[in-house]
Amino acid sequence: MGGKSKHDARVSIPADCRIADVGALHTQLRGALESSQIVLDGSAVDRVDTAALQLLVVFQREAKQRERQVQWAQVSAPLHDAASQLGLTEALALPAKKPA
Amino acid sequence: MSSISVTQFHKVFFEESLEGLDAMEAALLALDEGGDAELVHSIFRAAHSIKGGSATFGFPDMAALTHEAESLLDQVRDGRRAIDKSIIELMLRTVDCLRGMFDRAQGGQPLADADSESLKRQLAAAVGNNVPAAASKAAAKPAAGSGWIIQFRPHAGMLAGGNDPLRLLRELAALGQLVVEAQLDRVPTLDALDPSECHLAWRIELTGAVSQDAIKSVFEWVEDECDLSIEPLVAAAPPPAPAVEAVVAAPAAGAGGSAGAARGPAGSSNDAGSVRVAIDKIDGLIDLVGELVITQAMLDQFREDFDPSRLAMLQHGLAQLARHTRALQESVMGIRMLPIGSVFNRFPRLVRDLSQKLGKQVKLDLVGEHTELDKTVLEKIGDPLVHLVRNAIDHGLETPEKRRAAGKPEMGTLRLEAFHRGGSIVVEISDDGAGLNREAIIAKALQKGLIKSGEGLSEEEVGELIFQPGFSTAAVTTDLSGRGVGMDVVRRNVVDLGGNVAIRSRPGQGTSFTITLPLTLAIIDGLRAAVGGECYIVPLVSIVESVQLGADAVRSVTGGGELFRFRGEYLPIVRLHQQFGCANARQLVEEGLVIVVEADGTQIGLFVDELVGQQQAVVKSLEANYRRVDGISGATILADGSVALIIDVAGLIRLQSRRKAA
Amino acid sequence: MAKILAVDDSASMRGMVAFTLRSAGYDVSEAENGQVALDTAASSKFDLVLADVNMPVMDGISMVRQLRTRAEYKGVPILMLTTESNTDKKMEGKAAGATGWLVKPFDPEQLLATVKRVLG
Numbered sequence: 096m097g098g099k100s101k102h103d104a105r106v107s108i109p110a111d112c113r114i115a116d117v118g119a120l121h122t123q124l125r126g127a128l129e130s131s132q133i134v135l136d137g138s139a140v141d142r143v144d145t146a147a148l149q150l151l152v153v154f155q156r157e158a159k160q161r162e163r164q165v166q167w168a169q170v171s172a173p174l175h176d177a178a179s180q181l182g183l184t185e186a187l188a189l190p191a192k193k194p195a
Numbered sequence: 196m197s198s199i200s201v202t203q204f205h206k207v208f209f210e211e212s213l214e215g216l217d218a219m220e221a222a223l224l225a226l227d228e229g230g231d232a233e234l235v236h237s238i239f240r241a242a243h244s245i246k247g248g249s250a251t252f253g254f255p256d257m258a259a260l261t262h263e264a265e266s267l268l269d270q271v272r273d274g275r276r277a278i279d280k281s282i283i284e285l286m287l288r289t290v291d292c293l294r295g296m297f298d299r300a301q302g303g304q305p306l307a308d309a310d311s312e313s314l315k316r317q318l319a320a321a322v323g324n325n326v327p328a329a330a331s332k333a334a335a336k337p338a339a340g341s342g343w344i345i346q347f348r349p350h351a352g353m354l355a356g357g358n359d360p361l362r363l364l365r366e367l368a369a370l371g372q373l374v375v376e377a378q379l380d381r382v383p384t385l386d387a388l389d390p391s392e393c394h395l396a397w398r399i400e401l402t403g404a405v406s407q408d409a410i411k412s413v414f415e416w417v418e419d420e421c422d423l424s425i426e427p428l429v430a431a432a433p434p435p436a437p438a439v440e441a442v443v444a445a446p447a448a449g450a451g452g453s454a455g456a457a458r459g460p461a462g463s464s465n466d467a468g469s470v471r472v473a474i475d476k477i478d479g480l481i482d483l484v485g486e487l488v489i490t491q492a493m494l495d496q497f498r499e500d501f502d503p504s505r506l507a508m509l510q511h512g513l514a515q516l517a518r519h520t521r522a523l524q525e526s527v528m529g530i531r532m533l534p535i536g537s538v539f540n541r542f543p544r545l546v547r548d549l550s551q552k553l554g555k556q557v558k559l560d561l562v563g564e565h566t567e568l569d570k571t572v573l574e575k576i577g578d579p580l581v582h583l584v585r586n587a588i589d590h591g592l593e594t595p596e597k598r599r600a601a602g603k604p605e606m607g608t609l610r611l612e613a614f615h616r617g618g619s620i621v622v623e624i625s626d627d628g629a630g631l632n633r634e635a636i637i638a639k640a641l642q643k644g645l646i647k648s649g650e651g652l653s654e655e656e657v658g659e660l661i662f663q664p665g666f667s668t669a670a671v672t673t674d675l676s677g678r679g680v681g682m683d684v685v686r687r688n689v690v691d692l693g694g695n696v697a698i699r700s701r702p703g704q705g706t707s708f709t710i711t712l713p714l715t716l717a718i719i720d721g722l723r724a725a726v727g728g729e730c731y732i733v734p735l736v737s738i739v740e741s742v743q744l745g746a747d748a749v750r751s752v753t754g755g756g757e758l759f760r761f762r763g764e765y766l767p768i769v770r771l772h773q774q775f776g777c778a779n780a781r782q783l784v785e786e787g788l789v790i791v792v793e794a795d796g797t798q799i800g801l802f803v804d805e806l807v808g809q810q811q812a813v814v815k816s817l818e819a820n821y822r823r824v825d826g827i828s829g830a831t832i833l834a835d836g837s838v839a840l841i842i843d844v845a846g847l848i849r850l851q852s853r854r855k856a857a
Numbered sequence: 858m859a860k861i862l863a864v865d866d867s868a869s870m871r872g873m874v875a876f877t878l879r880s881a882g883y884d885v886s887e888a889e890n891g892q893v894a895l896d897t898a899a900s901s902k903f904d905l906v907l908a909d910v911n912m913p914v915m916d917g918i919s920m921v922r923q924l925r926t927r928a929e930y931k932g933v934p935i936l937m938l939t940t941e942s943n944t945d946k947k948m949e950g951k952a953a954g955a956t957g958w959l960v961k962p963f964d965p966e967q968l969l970a971t972v973k974r975v976l977g
Contacts, residue, residue, distance in 0.1 A: 114354050114932030117390040125385055145360045146932065149382065150390045157385045180364050182375035182397065201873055201965070208869035240911045244867050247940055250962030251870065258962070355925070357934035357956030362977055391931055416957030419948065 104130035108174070110139045114146035124154045131163055138169035143177045152186045201252050208248050209297055210471070215241035216297075217540050220290045224543040227283050235278065238286065239268045245293065256307040257296050263318035264289045270322065285321060287544070288314055342371065342402035342428035343410060348378075351392040353420040360397065366413045371403025400428065472530050480530075483523045490515045528718065531571075535613045535622070536564030538577050542584055542611060549588045556595050556606040557588055566613035568620055571716055572692050576622070579685045579696075583624045583708050584609065586682075591628035591706050601703065603627070619694075619736065620714060625707030631700040633657050639666065658698035659796060662686045686795065690845045692716070693734075693828075695795055721812050723839065724790065724803040727777035730839040731803070732812045732831060737844040739791040739798060741806060746785045756854070759800055761791055767851055770802040774826060774847070775840070780804055794845035797852070801842070812841060825850055859976050860884045860901065864894040864917065865909035865938065870961075874907060874938075877965040878972065891915030895923055898930065905976055906935040907959070910946050918946070918953045925954030934975045938963075 104127040112120065127133045135151075158165045170189055178184045219241040222234045242265045249257035264286065270276040292314050296306045345367070349360055367373055378396040382388070401410070410425055417423075494512045497505065539561045550557040568576070592598075592607035599605055612623045637649035640660045646652070660666060664683040689696050694712035713719065713736065721732035722741075742761070749759050749768065757768040768789060772780030781787045781804045789800040812831035817824060817840070828843035861883050865871040868889075875885045886901065888894035892915040894908065906924065908917040917937055924930045937950040937958040947958050959971050 114391050115929050121385075121388070121390045128385065144354070144932065145393065145395065146354045146390055148361075149393065149395055150388065152377075152379065152395075153382050153385050153388050156379070156382070177361055180368065180375070181361055181395075182377040186377060186379060203876070204869040204873045207872060208867075211868050237913075240913065243911050243940070244870075247938075247961040248867055248869055250940075251873065251964070355931045356951070356954055357932055357975075359932070362975070365977070366974065416951070419951055 103132050103134075105134045105136060105168075107136040108140050108143075108147075108151075110141045112140055112147040113142055113144040117147050117150055120147065121150055124150065128154070128158060128161060128163060133158065133163055133165045134168050135165060136168040137174045138171055140171045140174040143174055145181060148178055148181055148183050148187065152183055155186060155188055205252055205300075208252050209301060212245045212248060213294070213297055215244055216290050216293055217537070220287065220544055221540055223283050223286050223290070224547055226278060227280070227547070232272075235268065235272050239265065239272050242268055242289075254296075254300060254306060256305075256311065257293065257300070260289065260292065260296070260311055260315050260318070263315050263322060266322045267318055282321070285314075285318060289318065341404075342400065343405065343407070344426045344428055345399040345401060345410065346396075346422070346424045346426075347399060347414075348396035348422040349393045349417070350420050350422075351389075351394065353417060354393045355391050356420065358417045358420065360393070360395070363413055363417070364397070364399070367399060367401060367410070370405045370409055370413070371401050374400040374402075402428065476526065476529055480523070480526050483519060483526055486519050487516070487523065490519055524718070528569075528714075529567075531569050532567035532714075533570050533573050534565050535568050535573065535576075535620075536561075538573060538580060539564050539611055539613075541577070541581075545581065545584060546588065546609060549585065553588065554594060555588060555592055557592060558606050558608050560608060560610040560612075562610065563613035566615065566620060568613075568712065569714065569716055572620075572694075572712055575688065575692055576710070576712065579688045579710070580611070580622065580624065582682075582685050584611070587624060587626040587628065587706070591626040591630075593629050597629075601629075615714075616711075620712045622710040622712065623707055624710075625705060627705040630702040630704055630706055631658060631661070631698075633702065636660050654700055655698075655796075658700055661698070662696070662795075690795060693719075693736075695845075697796065716814065719812050719814060719841065720809070721841065722790070722809055723807040723833075724771070724788075724801075725805050725807050726771045726775070726803050727780035729775075729777050730807065730833065730837070731771060731775075732810075732839050732841040733790055733792065733801065734828075734842065734844060735809070737792040737794055737842075739793050741788055741790045742800075744784050744789055746783065749784050759789065761798070761800065764798075766791065766798050766800050768800045768802050769847055769851055771842075772802075774850075792842075792844045792847075794848050797848050799848055799851055801847070812839070814841060858882050858884050859904040860886070861972070862886050862888060862894060862898060862903040862906045864888045864891065864907065864912070864920065866890055866912040867909070870909070870938070873965070874968060877968050880965075881969055881972075883972070891917060891920030891923075894920050898924060898927075902929055904933065905972065906930075906933065907938055907972075908935060908955075909938045910950065918950055918955075921950060921955045922953040936971070936975065 106120075106123050106127050108120065109116065155165060165188065167188070167190055175184075175189060178187050178189055219238050222238045222241075226234045226238070242261050246258055246261035246265050249255075249261060267276075267282065267285070271278050271282065276282075292311050295308075296311065299306050347360070347363075349358075353360075364373070364375060376398045378398060381396065382394040388394075407425055414421070414423055490512060494509070494516065497509055497512075501509075542561065543559055546557050546559045587609050592609065593601070593603075595605035598607060608627045610623070610625045612625075614621055631654075633654075636657050637646070637652065637660075640646045640663070641649065643663075643666065645660060645663050645666070661682045662685075664681065666681055666683065686696050689710055689712070692712055693716060694710060697709045697711075698706065699709070700706040719732070720735040722735060722738060724731050724733055744759055749757050750765075751757055757770075758765040759768055760766075768784075771777065772782075784802065787802055787804050788806060789802050790806075791798055791800050810833075814829040815831060817827055817830050820830070824840075826843055826847045827840045828846065829841045830838050831841060833839050861878055863871050863874045863878070863885055864887075865874065866889050871887050871889070875887050878885045886897055886903070888897050890912040891908070894906070895915070898906065908920055910917040921935050921937070924935065934956040935954065937947065937955045938961055939946050939950070939958050940961045950958065956975065959968065963971075
């Protein structure tokens with residue numbers, strides 16, 4: 096899906112996405128905001144913490160303000176559970192149900 | 196998980212605690228002489244470790260005692276209390292008491308006794324609190340309402356500190372039903388965000404029969420890192436919750452209970468001597484083994500096809516093998532080597548107690564604590580050293596008045612020094628006291644019939660007299676030295692270790708005892724001597740010289756003995772072939788060789804056929820494999836597989852003098 | 858399995874902690890003081906650090922403070938092993954960057970429960 100330069104961006108969230116390593120994701124997300132359509136791939140996420148989810152929440156809010164289209168390609172179960180536990184499912188605009 | 200027993204760590208806990216007590220004692224004594232604050236810290240640290248360990252490993256009595264000691268030390272450490280003699284005294288008694296408790300713990304006996312209980316009360320009194328009555332357990336838990344509203348706003352740094360709200364919310368979810376509402380009002384823009392800081396907050400509704408304490412314990416670690424309020428869910432008003440009590444961990448009852456069970460079989464196997472080995476020594480061994488493997492591989496090449504042109508390489512390889520084997524041997528022996536400091540450590544206390552008792556002022560200098568000795572030697576040298584130190588304070592050093600009168604500083608100096616000399620370890624115990632009382636010793640020796648006259652005896656000869664059995668000069672037998680052990684026993688103990696003791700004394704200036712000990716008991720350097728068809732090893736340390744005598748150099752004396760003149764003195768000759776019954780040995784003095792050997796300051800000549808060479812001998816016990824033989828200290832196996840006996844020089848000399856006396 | 862670093866100058870305490878955790882399947886490394894722990898933590902990344910407070914060479918509090926300056930230990934749980942009499946030390950440890958504490962004496966069950974709680 097990627098490759099359409101400015102109009103399309105795809106961000107894959109790493110398997111271990113926790114505070115010590117969120118710096119790279121932060122940079123990637125800031126870059127992605129330049130595109131009009133952004134796909135977040137959460138399929139690989141195995142370990143995730145509040146810092147990472149907060150980053151995604153801030154990203155989603157900003158994307159909305161700047162009228163970017165953000166879509167989740169896939170959301171792993173650990174990502175879904177963590178978001179739900181923290182009451183962030185809505186703010187992250189996660190699909191209501193876990194993907195099959 | 197209850198299968199995990201803590202008893203398997205008892206042994207190492209005992210070992211490290213006893214070391215900790217030694218360190219504590221040493222620091223207390225140093226503090227007594229005006230040490231610095233770092234000493235207090237190290238004393239506190241030792242007490243603290245023992246307290247933690249004893250509670251963990253199921254020794255509540257010990258934990259209770261150390262708790263009081265620690266509290267007192269804490270006051271000193273904080274500067275709430277000045278250190279004084281009474282505290283040091285109390286702490287020293289605590290050290291002693293704990294040692295006793297460890298003794299009893301190892302024997303599986305109850306730890307507390309009347310002394311320890313009384314000491315605990317004294318410590319508590321010193322701390323200023325009475326031994327607490329049974330800790331007031333938290334009152335019954337408050338009746339739980341139907342739920343709580345929790346407002347939770349982490350401070351920015353909470354995430355970096357390892358407390359993840361995700362984990363906290365999961366723990367809450369385990370308590371009851373949660374409705375979580377995240378509050379995003381304070382999150383910054385993506386560019387401004389430091390992703391490691393937390394800007395989220397939560398309002399959480401928790402429904403279920405949950406106590407406020409249970410919720411507080413979830414947030415226990417983060418009380419200082421968040422704004423937190425816990426309010427009862429409206430409509431249901433539960434009774435006001437009492438203030439949270441300090442959490443007191445339950446004693447490890449399971450651990451205590453299983454301690455007894457593990458005692459039986461484990462106890463006996465634990466008694467086997469063990470050595471704690473520094474990692475770097477083991478690493479050194481592994482390196483050496485690696486070298487050996489390389490050398491072996493190199494030598495292996497020659498097995499395939501050996502070309503004479505490669506002889507030099509083979510020789511080089513063999514030389515390397517010899518070098519590595521030697522190094523490996525030294526390293527392995529090194530594992531048995533321990534610093535003498537562990538023995539020296541007991542002296543500050545001994546000297547302090549003794550000098551106080553006798554009203555003498557003594558400064559103790561310990562030098563060379565890091566000098567290493569074979570573990571067996573180390574274990575056996577303690578008692579002789581204690582005896583010499585007691586003697587020095589009791590008989591050697593004078594009272595402050597006498598010292599002042601003699602123009603010496605009131606404080607006497609006692610010096611213990613250990614160092615290497617050649618293949619031996621030397622331990623010197625010297626004092627700057629009055630020196631040996633020549634007149635008293637000679638009078639005593641005359642009275643005991645040890646000598647016929649004191650005329651012309653040198654200082655050395657007078658000194659030798661005190662090593663004679665049954666000799667004691669103290670006008671009044673104090674309870675310090677008069678323990679029925681004389682200097683003769685000291686000497687015998689040292690000689691049994693393959694060493695010897697010498698004394699040097701200068702009137703008015705002091706006395707010094709020099710103990711020379713072999714580096715190890717397991718291997719000796721010796722000369723191989725042939726006698727008839729047999730081989731004997733004469734320890735190199737005992738050998739003065741070997742001489743070839745002419746037939747006319749030997750004089751027969753009445754009673755069948757033989758003497759020869761050596762450096763102006765007549766020495767007896769012991770013919771080894773006669774002593775040990777060897778057939779086919781050389782009989783004529785001029786055809787053989789006399790090895791002059793020395794032990795305990797006495798020299799004799801050993802007559803042998805010839806010297807074969809020098810070698811290291813690994814000592815095997817003759818007693819364990821055969822039976823004890825007078826004049827033989829052990830056996831060794833030679834390169835060709837035959838057995839050679841090792842000469843016990845001191846034993847032969849004793850035999851010789853007995854023969855002379857008979 | 859999660860990697861845990863156990864730091865204590867007491868060999869028995871360290872041994873008990875390491876043995877208990879290894880029995881539960883964790884990958885445990887040991888260090889006998891703060892300095893050794895810092896070196897060990899530099900050569901390998903740990904998921905959890907358990908540290909005694911009072912240790913020679915470098916105490917647990919100084920160790921935590923230094924460990925927290927390393928980016929890779931941001932957010933990694935560090936628990937102080939402390940005694941209940943040391944309330945100040947708990948707070949001092951927290952201020953230095955510790956996550957929480959485990960009160961001595963603790964038995965293997967308590968230790969495992971706490972470790973599980975922190976590692977999730």
